[in-house]
Amino acid sequence: MVCKEDLLIEQVCELYEQISSLDTLKPCKNVDTLFTKLVLTCMPPSSIDVTKLSTKVQEIRSKLIRLSGEAEGHLESHYSTIIASYNNPLNHLNIFPYYSNYLKLSLLEFNILTKHSTNVPKKVAFIGSGPLPLTSLVLASNHLQNTIFHNYDIDPLANSKASCLISSDPELSKRMVFITNDILDVSNALKEYEVVYLAALVGMNVEEKNQIIDHLAKNMAPGALLMLRSAHGARAFLYPVVDTSNLPGFEVLSVFHPMDEVINSVVIARKYPMVLLPNKYCCSDEVQAFKPMINHGIEELVVEDN
Numbered sequence: 001m002v003c004k005e006d007l008l009i010e011q012v013c014e015l016y017e018q019i020s021s022l023d024t025l026k027p028c029k030n031v032d033t034l035f036t037k038l039v040l041t042c043m044p045p046s047s048i049d050v051t052k053l054s055t056k057v058q059e060i061r062s063k064l065i066r067l068s069g070e071a072e073g074h075l076e077s078h079y080s081t082i083i084a085s086y087n088n089p090l091n092h093l094n095i096f097p098y099y100s101n102y103l104k105l106s107l108l109e110f111n112i113l114t115k116h117s118t119n120v121p122k123k124v125a126f127i128g129s130g131p132l133p134l135t136s137l138v139l140a141s142n143h144l145q146n147t148i149f150h151n152y153d154i155d156p157l158a159n160s161k162a163s164c165l166i167s168s169d170p171e172l173s174k175r176m177v178f179i180t181n182d183i184l185d186v187s188n189a190l191k192e193y194e195v196v197y198l199a200a201l202v203g204m205n206v207e208e209k210n211q212i213i214d215h216l217a218k219n220m221a222p223g224a225l226l227m228l229r230s231a232h233g234a235r236a237f238l239y240p241v242v243d244t245s246n247l248p249g250f251e252v253l254s255v256f257h258p259m260d261e262v263i264n265s266v267v268i269a270r271k272y273p274m275v276l277l278p279n280k281y282c283c284s285d286e287v288q289a290f291k292p293m294i295n296h297g298i299e300e301l302v303v304e305d306n
């Protein structure tokens, strides 16, 4: 008897065969139909553990994540152009088919954020904002109306499309900044942000994701919050998974797996603070006693004069 998980894997592999044979991943009836089927196949709660898949299915999964990410980029770019063609584009964001998902995801992330931080952040970084920066837009408009958002994207075209959308709103234009850079090339600036969001599609596999998270751990301000997007169960066929048991430099505060049409799981973590030591420890054995903490993320022992 074929178990539920085997049937799911069979369906995903079949959809992968069709998607990988497409001539283009740009929005059209065929592409939309196949990706809708893939999302509907992977959305229902599932006990599948993608780390236990066969090598062959693991390879299919990593290719499928890349294809889905590419298609998502085309979809966001396509709708960014359409929405920007209106006189007041920001009143037409709901033309984007997944706009309501972003409203829900942004509200979910905002509620998780406010649960772990009482103060309103002055400056937030969104890494991987794309041509349709809906998360920053929804946060800036609905939840954090005095916060400045620095939107980082490696793709200059994504940023020029995003800026074009925002330019119609003078107030938002002052608070939404678009910076073209690979986040791995941004270091000191990362210390400015009380909150850093990392898009699901920045870091498309475990190695890339860990490299970026390590980079953020080295450069974010002590005590700053990191909002990560991950995936759980069969949704891990669509997005990379963040390994919350291995986030050196961060304390994982909570992990939330939505069960509705919001696909991404949300992970919030805090950059370990510095440990301030009075200078009387500076040359004594006591500092050695603190050293093991460095291996657990307490990475800086700052010796301070009394």
Ligand SMILES: C[S@@+](CC[C@H](N)C(=O)[O-])C[C@H]1O[C@@H](n2cnc3c(N)ncnc32)[C@H](O)[C@@H]1O
Pocket: 072, 073, 076, 127, 128, 129, 130, 131, 152, 153, 154, 155, 158, 181, 182, 183, 184, 198, 199, 200, 201, 202, 203, 229
């Ligand atoms: C298409 S958007 C999709 C955002 C989506 N809503 C999410 O949560 O992932 C992802 C963006 O990440 C950008 N990106 C990928 N790697 C990056 C990196 N290392 N630094 C900055 N931006 C990156 C891509 O250019 C792309 O525009």
